[in-house]
Amino acid sequence: MIVVMKAGAKPHEVDHVVQEVERLGLKSHIIVGSDRTVIAALGEKRDGAKQALETAAGVEKVMPILAPYKMASTEVKKEPTIVPSLGLKVGGGTIGVIAGPCSVESKEQILQVARIVREAGAAGLRGGAFKPRTSPYSFQGMKEKGLELLALAREETGLAIVTEVMAPEQVAMVAQYADILQVGARNMQNYPLLEAVGVANKPVLLKRGPSATMDEFLLAAEYILKTGNTQVMLCERGIRTFEDHTRFTLPLATVPYLKQTTHLPVVVDPSHGTGKASLVAPMAVAAVAAGADGIIIEVHPDPEHALSDGFQALTPPIFSQMMANCRKVAQALGKTM
Amino acid sequence: MIVVMKAGAKPHEVDHVVQEVERLGLKSHIIVGSDRTVIAALGEKRDGAKQALETAAGVEKVMPILAPYKMASTEVKKEPTIVPSLGLKVGGGTIGVIAGPCSVESKEQILQVARIVREAGAAGLRGGAFKPRTSPYSFQGMKEKGLELLALAREETGLAIVTEVMAPEQVAMVAQYADILQVGARNMQNYPLLEAVGVANKPVLLKRGPSATMDEFLLAAEYILKTGNTQVMLCERGIRTFEDHTRFTLPLATVPYLKQTTHLPVVVDPSHGTGKASLVAPMAVAAVAAGADGIIIEVHPDPEHALSDGFQALTPPIFSQMMANCRKVAQALGKTM
């Protein structure tokens, strides 16, 4: 970590910082420039406590050298992590596709969608049983009944079930039915939940919070990794910006950035990332082109009568066409899908 | 709700939308303009389901007329809600001050800070026992031991205790010690938690999520209000923007906006809102000038050795001076503090 002193910092202020650096168990290294003095503190750890140096008198700023996460980093593990679940494989050159409705609505609906998406080439089935909804007046999901229907769909189709869990005390129940536990964007920094899904020791799909930086996203993954559960997929689903023609802004540059920074596989959700059915297919294709290891797509046989988020669901024919285009691009780039 | 058809929408598409509007139990009203047809759907409810209309063929956009929240609105309750707790009173022309350290660190620390802030005029004591930390390597709080120390500080000083609760299953325990339950910014949309603090029936300090719109913030409050608990304070603590000279951007215009929109009292947190000790005091004074009903401030006797967020904590002398300026401004504007 580099401590930059203010222009005109007093010698005793520099001395004090040096003492603090050493009190923190680091080695200090003083560099006296023409304008100001800089203190390099070597041996940096990741516990954040050193940010205390920012408050010392005469200090202008403190610049960390190391990334704040560790187990998620390619510096610690170079080989890409691959997350398999039943027939679904995400990472390592294979692009996994998870598709399904926003919410489980009925036995007929979920079975119908499951057959359709398997037919089109998906290997994972998404579907919400516990639904976090912005408004308390919106449909909140079928809860355990929905989980049972998802399990039924797996039985019939062999698709791996991906579904959201919203609170630590739900983890055990959801894990009984699901193959992959999803932590939603609103819960990316719900630390008790992250620890609970870690301990459940099932693969986790961790969605990026809409205002999370990459460091915050990787630190959220680190909460799970620290429990010993290494089956974590990172899911880019769009961020909150000033743009108003889409529901969120989908920043695909996070895909190559994450591929260079972490060994964890990266999944893209263009349904939430755009919030408009007409934009989902082109962005799914673009996600594959950008190097994503997986995509997760909302599909509904009758979007107009969906109980939630119908405006961003693809109809089965559009989904099939999207799959064809994704596959062509994957093949053109030497990937398997 | 207003349904705007695309230019060139077919008559059967218009007919279909009208049928859907009526299927939803609303009254339709067709307006044929020179460029396009618009359908007004009267009797709008707040259950969100009607957004389904957006997916009908020929529809360009659907514009809601009503705000999505109800119980939080001044349309439902005109008189300002006042939240009292021991000697603290927030709302109705009285400005309540809550102050204290980021984290409870020791008996000496919390008792010392409690005396200092009471002396300077605060009536509430803040202090984290369960700490949501971005990094799993950072100090996570003293947990129940911290709660006991907060209760001890209340006993000695009479200050109302404000402390964060992070998960539904912690609510009962935290409610045993605290006077006011804080829902942190990261948990603003943690719906199981919102319902749990609602049921606990203690006053709640609800922090705005860093990427939440006003509608989302008020809908989060609505989750608590729906349980029958009306003692909710809204806390503006800064949003995530492109600005990099502060930790967050503190948008004080939310204060007059909320005062005109909701009856709930509005508290401002300039400590998190700026993340820099040197900016906290001017922004606290500005918050009072903008019409805030309360402020919540981080104070630490020795910020340099704080276990968390020392860089944004005020020293006791700076806090006292800030309080003097806030009081002068409050008086100049005819408020009590």
Next chain:
Amino acid sequence: MIVVMKAGAKPHEVDHVVQEVERLGLKSHIIVGSDRTVIAALGEKRDGAKQALETAAGVEKVMPILAPYKMASTEVKKEPTIVPSLGLKVGGGTIGVIAGPCSVESKEQILQVARIVREAGAAGLRGGAFKPRTSPYSFQGMKEKGLELLALAREETGLAIVTEVMAPEQVAMVAQYADILQVGARNMQNYPLLEAVGVANKPVLLKRGPSATMDEFLLAAEYILKTGNTQVMLCERGIRTFEDHTRFTLPLATVPYLKQTTHLPVVVDPSHGTGKASLVAPMAVAAVAAGADGIIIEVHPDPEHALSDGFQALTPPIFSQMMANCRKVAQALGKTM
């Protein structure tokens, strides 16, 4: 336009709005709902003056129905606009590639880059002669000397020259040398400049401002179109958000959005859009996959010694490889490149 009255608006307030609507030459249509009254004003024009209705007593909000731009809209012209310039063709299923250094630095440099990018398949040459630089202490470009070198490069390679013009009084001079006039992101709302490049009647590459909405972007194009110059390319080059791992956030969903909204061709600039050489190639491929009509890429034979923005320039071998991948994806999707 729809005028929503406040709950409890007085009859005389409604009457007054109706009068104002008619004073503006529009037809009013009153809809009385259970909660509030809504007035539809038909015959909406795009002159903005009617926003005055927002200030009338009793009005809660005014919602426009029409998009604010006209000539840029697919409602006015359905066939895609194609912009040709020498061998470069942008739009209509052909993907045009513009490449070159950030700044023209010397005769050797610009000729060398021109040969390299033509070899790899580009048909346009970019290169700044007048450089808008954030800092007055940075290299400001070779000015007219740089334009002469660009013309020389065209003579030798046949590439179409794309270069930025920064002020109305420079337009005549730049237009003498350039084939396509670039309006930079910082100048997207420099209206005298937009009118001047319109009148110059050369093709224009209009870059999106980093905080411009789609409506603002299309209205900026409309300033040029209004002069009678229809050869406008829209260039997405990234927006300003909270993300700090890239220089800007590149929101590729603007590509399909614009393709559905306007007939103008859409070009993507992943060099500025990411600001990191290692992210440029994957994002160029993703832009093609998302449906872009063109890409513009910074290439430098020796990025480390570039006089500006070397950190985002591709080396020639990386550029060639990027071109190969873009071409494969274009072909897979049935496009020509």
Next chain:
Amino acid sequence: MIVVMKAGAKPHEVDHVVQEVERLGLKSHIIVGSDRTVIAALGEKRDGAKQALETAAGVEKVMPILAPYKMASTEVKKEPTIVPSLGLKVGGGTIGVIAGPCSVESKEQILQVARIVREAGAAGLRGGAFKPRTSPYSFQGMKEKGLELLALAREETGLAIVTEVMAPEQVAMVAQYADILQVGARNMQNYPLLEAVGVANKPVLLKRGPSATMDEFLLAAEYILKTGNTQVMLCERGIRTFEDHTRFTLPLATVPYLKQTTHLPVVVDPSHGTGKASLVAPMAVAAVAAGADGIIIEVHPDPEHALSDGFQALTPPIFSQMMANCRKVAQALGKTM
């Protein structure tokens, strides 16, 4: 500047960076840590060229130590700059008030507003003659005729005239009539314009661009200061964020931040900063409380019939009341207004 090498950087890569540092005329200082090597480059200048180091092989990141601006900094000039113009004084403990309509519309209108705002205590008169409008279909201002009317209003009231100039070639004409030249938010990085207003040697009100960082804002000021013109006022007028209940987000923390960073006076524009008349007055009072040296406010005798931006203009009675509250707060804090 600090160059952080990647973990595992090769010795020859470190050597190469050291050579480059010295080629740039800086002194290098190598610090070998357990995880990675860091090279401090002393003697940093502000010409940006060194960012080239970011592209060298093996480099992870380059962190500048110095702020990129110089003449605007309190490190160069400690005493606050005071900008006087006729009876208006901005800076040095005196709060200057500039008020008036968005656009000059007629002789009657501008004279009437001028009298009203002088009466209420303003010393500067704002009013647009050249109007940058997002839409080419909106009212574009009275142009030179408007300037003549502003000069007439000065003659009658003694108010200092503040008006916007949009292009370098307009500067001479506008400077003939105006006392203070305003550079609008859309033109904050219009460098030819900044240089032209610098040379005109009249006081300048420089508005912050809606997506400009503090460094970019101060560098824009530096373009003017470099011409020798030191009469620059910085105007915070709101930034573009995801918030949708206001036109822009007004981040008042920039006021104390700038007061600590630069000697230039800081003016706040709550009219554009909120875009809603009902929020302007509380935010003007808050700006004074935050330490602003001036405020600039839109006032119109009949906002409903204003030719531009009526929705954010104060009526004369609301303006008078706002002035009274600002004055009370200024006095409470020991300022003159």
